[in-house]
Amino acid sequence: MKQINLNERKWNTRHLEKEKKLNDILKIFKGKIIPPDKIVDVMERAIYPGNIVTLEGDNQKQASFLSKSLLEVDSKKVNNLHMVISNLSRTEHLQIFKKGIASVLDFSYAGSQSVKVSNMIEDGTIKIGDIHTYLELYSRLFVDLIPDVTLVAAEKADKNGNLYTGPNTEETPVLVEAAAFHDGIVIAQVNEIDDYLPRVDIPGSWVDFIVKSNEPYDIDPLFTRDPAKINEVQILIAMMVIKGIYAKHHVISLNHGIGYNTAAIELLLPTYGESLGLKGKICTNWVLNPHPTLIPAIETGWVKSVYSFGGELGMEKYVASRSDIFFDGNDGNLRSNRIYAQMAGQYALDAFVGSTLQIDSHGNSSTVTAGRLSGFGGAPNMGSDSRGRRHSTAAWLDMITEKGETEKGRKLVIQTVETFKRGDNPVFVDKLDAVKVGKDSGLSVTPVMIYGDDVTHVVTEEGVAYLYKAQNINERKKALAAVAGVTDLGLEITGDEINDLRRKGIVAYPEDMGIKRTDAKRNLLAAKDIDDLVQWSQGLYEPPVKFRNW
């Protein structure tokens, strides 16, 4: 064996750095509870230049007190941070880059900040690490983005640092675990510090510091859709999805994206779905945040279980009163978990249903449009075929089109779109805007949300394209054209070609499915407005003020 001097290297530098930070902080106060007015000082001692810092920014729950505090640190002391933020949604998330506190950014979704992010990447203020789906970003916390510091939000803590997240557990567990078990520092902002916790979501020994924030963490009701805004085109699309896809393929387990198309489906189950005799046969097991529009389906016995990424404002009491359906803790409140829900969304579901802003003739789609780098969120994770899946369900097997000894099934990935978006923008385009945005932002590959290869069905007001049946790229393009209406793509196909596709079952129009367009009326909706949802819930659903008109 080769002899080398093995004694030179220190093997616990992360541990020593953490110890040094903790000793420095000990000079300001003792114990786990940071006096709120010391938070900036603590950050300046806990975060070293160049550190990798994860900052909780979920779809809804934001570590807003900590993000604001981070903006207050002296950039001479704390700078060039490598920020890992799943959901870029607050102005501070970008301002820390302007101030030089941070320089590199890895993220998943930008939402309302998508235009600013594009600009700041182009002008060099932000050096982009990469854009991820949620699961990818969390995965890298254990591989090559191991956090030095993590900043998270919870509802309550006790004096030992045990955390209670309430319904919005979200990504807190994974952010904490990655840091706590590799000598990172964990700081949690909480709305309250109390001797008694309703339940423990994160053990206190994983948390270095807690700080009571001066205002509750920021949270947004992102998954609430007002049934009053659902139009008849969306209802028609929903009817086709229920009859032409869910019933046809026996879709049992599924996820719905956010949007009026999927809200319409949820509200049609207890009416249109019931009339087709489908109750108990489809849509029983869900991975979904507590959508208010799912209440009528739950109340009428359609739903067996719902596992959630996070909570939804106003749904707390309703969820707590339906513990057979939702996951909850001993305290009776929802326990969500973003990483497990994404994983279940990827591996355990028959179908993912999403919507998009643009689809090209190959079926590739993207929500990235001119100047708007919105990122991915979770859609590509759930909206793709999980090639590592090996268990079968009826729907999954139904996607097999060729006979062969080693054929396997596929996940149903369904895109529901109207052929034109507001402002007469066609959804079907020759080239995705994402191509240019990707180039302008210096990304290595075009930010495609869902690749055409992965999409099994596209549904528009014209009909359903069963893309998984297309024999080749040209036939897939024709199938898309057949449902693309009067967009340029839609005008490329002849009536004969359409009829041929309909005969082959590659395309179905409403009449092929026994659906009358004239039946697509708002009276099919189990709830017509938010107030109806409240009534269905027997008053348990308490919609946020902005959704009330009473």
Added chain:
Amino acid sequence: MKQINLNERKWNTRHLEKEKKLNDILKIFKGKIIPPDKIVDVMERAIYPGNIVTLEGDNQKQASFLSKSLLEVDSKKVNNLHMVISNLSRTEHLQIFKKGIASVLDFSYAGSQSVKVSNMIEDGTIKIGDIHTYLELYSRLFVDLIPDVTLVAAEKADKNGNLYTGPNTEETPVLVEAAAFHDGIVIAQVNEIDDYLPRVDIPGSWVDFIVKSNEPYDIDPLFTRDPAKINEVQILIAMMVIKGIYAKHHVISLNHGIGYNTAAIELLLPTYGESLGLKGKICTNWVLNPHPTLIPAIETGWVKSVYSFGGELGMEKYVASRSDIFFDGNDGNLRSNRIYAQMAGQYALDAFVGSTLQIDSHGNSSTVTAGRLSGFGGAPNMGSDSRGRRHSTAAWLDMITEKGETEKGRKLVIQTVETFKRGDNPVFVDKLDAVKVGKDSGLSVTPVMIYGDDVTHVVTEEGVAYLYKAQNINERKKALAAVAGVTDLGLEITGDEINDLRRKGIVAYPEDMGIKRTDAKRNLLAAKDIDDLVQWSQGLYEPPVKFRNW
């Protein structure tokens, strides 16, 4: 809104059932600590006929006291259970089916029980739910296999039920979470009950009962490979992987399967890899159990981080002394987590390297051979292209072969095999045995471990087939034939065809890579035997007795 009577239905039946079970158990004893002699009685009250029961069976750590106890229950009281066991490795796992205690089985991997499982499925003793990868099975715990009872193993508990898992955290957290947060009952066997825990891995409020087992949980050193058993063919293959794949594509982050081929790679990094000037340029970030054969690479500074699925017997002190590399808790011991490691293995890595028993001419491979339903484990999850991945690395981008605006990269999925297995069985076969086994077991699809479409490289003692470069199925078959030696497949290709593939860079033989076959000698191994590994570790590695010859 439609008026219906909403008051008939109870919405908390799971909660009521759990309460009833707990009250029944309260008749035998009070508190969280089950007297060991009451465990069977407790199980008979905690488990109802037809319940879904998860039983911890990892690669290594087994809830062996609980599995033995389950075998003792009265099958008149407890029967027809639906068992969810990731790793079927103990005789009780099957005996409970013979006794009628259980009837349905969902699992991932069968290992040593693979022949018996096949037989019991064929004769109807076991009704198979399905066979999964680990991530799929865990995912379903939140969707359609929600556990009523979960039985897990930990090292220590305190009187409040807080659990300390030690290095083998494994799948315990996810099994507990799925049950604890949907009114399931959680029972943990522990080796010790103590007032003080080195750290908390699972909060006590998630655990209903603990029981001190009469002997420590069963555990196996599955990831230890003795360097003395590595032969020169494996060394040659390892050299080709390092130079022809890792260096060529800049592979930074990776997982290695279990086996001598990959052990050889690990032991060649500090010698052959060093001689090529590759240190710091490849193989820095790993998702891997603590393989003893990785010690020399760690000691010589090749490795930046290792995230683990579970621990490895004998590696405890070494891992604890290398906290910059491994994830650990405040107690200084490894914290592993099977579900996060699988997720990272799927989404955050450049490359997966596995081995297999059979490969067909399409590149499909399987470890299922005649009469042996071994299942999948984690390989298909890590050994497939993650179509939901959106971030780029050099290696991932290097798999792009076509120019196009929406092209994306791929994960490297590398199969290393010798053309013949022991007993002159060719690895390259016309048809996988898995086809027949799948039919005989009534599976819906053939149990293929890794599909040919997902494999990017196959390496044999003949050379490397760069399958990702093949333009079509026929060229892929030819590329496989070019490295298939004197198997029937290998004899199907002419010398001219081989030369053509070598010219195109679709196949490379050692001489094409500047590797001399005669250099593939055991003196290249950084450690020649287990004792060398102990020396490299400065005595910190303490191999289990069966690996010692001193």
